[in-house]
Amino acid sequence: xxxxxxxxxxxxxxxxxxxxxxxxxxxxxxxxxxxxxxxxxxxxxxxxxxxxxxxxxxxxxxxxxxxxxxxxxxxxxxxxxxxxxx
Numbered sequence: 724x725x726x727x728x729x730x731x732x733x734x735x736x737x738x739x740x741x742x743x744x745x746x747x748x749x750x751x752x753x754x755x756x757x758x759x760x761x762x763x764x765x766x767x768x769x770x771x772x773x774x775x776x777x778x779x780x781x782x783x784x785x786x787x788x789x790x791x792x793x794x795x796x797x798x799x800x801x802x803x804x805x806x807x808x809x
Contacts, residue, residue: 728752728761744791747774764792 728734734752738761741749748765766774770786775793 724750724761724763725752732759732761734759734761744789746789746791764794764797766792 725736725738728738729736729752732752733754735754738750738752741751743749743764746767746769748767750761750763750765752761764774766789768787769789770780770782772780772785772788773794774789774791775795776788780788
């Protein structure tokens with residue numbers, strides 16, 4: 724993610740790091756060019772599932788699903804803020 728942010732999007736080195744919940748780490752690279760933004764979330768101990776999903780998948784097959792964040796809401800918020808290029 725650091726390579727993407729700095730080399731491809733022109734962000735400054737070193738992300739701002741926060742913990743929105745005990746299980747989630749959010750990194751954010753700033754000073755981007757052309758309005759680009761790189762903000763990955765890491766779910767600590769999460770499985771191969773959709774964070775915040777309303778269904779429960781078998782933990783043995785997919786690992787645990789966190790409900791501490793809602794990926795769908797995060798993505799919809801991103802698209803609402805950024806929109807499409809004109």
